Amino acid sequence: MPCALLQPCSPWAPSAAVGSTQAASASSLLERQLDERLTEFTLPNGLRFLVFERRAAPIASFHIYADVGAFDEEDEQTGLAHLLEHMAFKGTPRIGSRDYRQEAPLLDALDETFYELQSVGSGPGAARLQQQLDTLQRQAAALSVPNAYGALLQQEGGVGLNAATSHDATKYYVSLPANKAELWFAMEADRFQQPVFRELYSEKRVVLEERRLRVDNSPLGPFSEAFALASLSNNYRRPVIGYPEDIERLGRREVQAFFRRHYGPANLTIAVAGDVRPAEIRRLAERYFGGWRSDAKPPSSCAGSSGSGVETLAAPPTPQAEWQYRAKSRAGPALMHAYYRPCIRHPDSLTLDLASDLLSGTRSSRLYRSLILNGKALTAAAYSSYPADKHPTTFSIYSIPPKGGSLDQLDALVTAEVAALAADGPSAEELQRYKKAARIELLDALGSNTALAGALATYQALSGDWRAVLTDLQRIEALQPGEVRDACQRWLRPDNCFRGYVLPM
Known part of the structure; x- marks a missing residue:
């Protein structure tokens, strides 16, 4: 390890x-x-914290390890974990919206139109539904603030803001001035407890383009994908970024269901390292995450042994x-x-x-x-x-x-x-x-x-x-x-x- x-x-x-x-x-x-400077605690809801105190500079690094990845996706929903990572930066009712009371019904209407379009395929009414979908996307986009989440953190001194999805996990991380710890807690608690998956249908185009660059147009990409499918019997055989036909049919309902199923507090581990006081981190954790309740399923574990050796x-x-x-x-x-x-x-x-x-x-x-x-x-x-x-x-x-x-x-x-x-x-x-x-x-x-x-x-x-x-x-x-x-x-x-x-x- x-x-x-x-x-x-x-x-x-x-x-x-x-x-x-x-x-x-x-x-x-x-x-x-570690013995001298590391403090660990777990909230009653199962969310684990590790706090390493180091006063060398007034900076703190925050790392969230979500014990969910592409391995946990169901058939015909490949790419969902990676798409959700993208959507995690789209904000909440308070972050990323000019007027959420107007935006929310538009997002719902977008979903209804998308799923209706999926059901008719290329049949009668498809052109009308596509035009309706495009119109709703423009209206919803006018009420959203692009990159509001990242811009706010960067405005407050955040550096290295990023995330990564693998077959095994999804990780979110950033470093901030140590005196911005409460801002980080407030923003993370908001996006993990009240996420708004806005801009989903336009973001899917970004993901599909990413796939074209990394897989379809890569000299080794198509072979690597086919080799994994031939050589592996478990879910590692499927690409993290997903198959294009699966990405095309994913809508907000699938993203929300995957989030509810896997993003519970007991499936997250948060580590903080830097110029912080463990007692203050615990106070903030209890204040911002203590009330989080979830029905998420436990993370998958290694099927290492059959029990017979x-x-x-x-x-x-x-x-x-x-x-x-x-x-x-x-x-x-x-x-x-x-x-x-x-x-x-x-x-x-x-x-x-x-x-x-x-x-x-x-x-x-x-x-x-x-x-x-x-x-x-x-x-x-x-x-x-x-x-x-x-x-x-x-x-x-x-x-x-x-x-x-x-x-x-x-x-x-x-x-x-x-x-x-x-x-x-x-x-x-x-x-x-x-x-x-x-x-x-x-x-x-x-x-x-x-x-x-x-x-x-x-x-x-x-x-x-x-x-x-x-x-x-x-x-x-x-x-x-x-x-x-x-x-x-x-x-x-x-x-x-x-x-x-x-x-x-």
């Missing part, structure tokens, strides 16, 4: 400027600072002999190896992170030395959990052959390197380099309120206890080469791999 703290989840590069004595003290330094994986039900997908793409030639592995809560998760680092983490990594330096591959990158890790997922390796190179030959070379790691495990030198790099990255994370708030909220949500950041460090320190070898033997096996062949056009 160290990737939850040390973002992004890509290989760690040790810094020669940091001595081993300084690096070795990172874990104890973190533990001491046999792990539930994301492999497709097809015979193993058919575990491959071939398609032409402008990104070809390229190769993908997807080894099925358990979710992040499995004990092997840390060792698979290490295996990823050993294979492609630095210029001294195995794939770099054996393939790239020798001209046998242009690229070779390992990802310990792709596309996400809250649920059973894959350990993936993406590689590109040199000009004129064979995909079958590259397949054999990559497979041989993985097999060598599984046979012998890492050397003592490789393992020590990894441990040192992890400690150094931790020291870097300590210096940023934004990164620390995000890490604490993520660890709390995924593991149920933010202290997992400390136990993970202790486990990293205790890792032995044989543990890495055994984990690789369990999961990085040729008969546990789905291959993707990106063929040139």
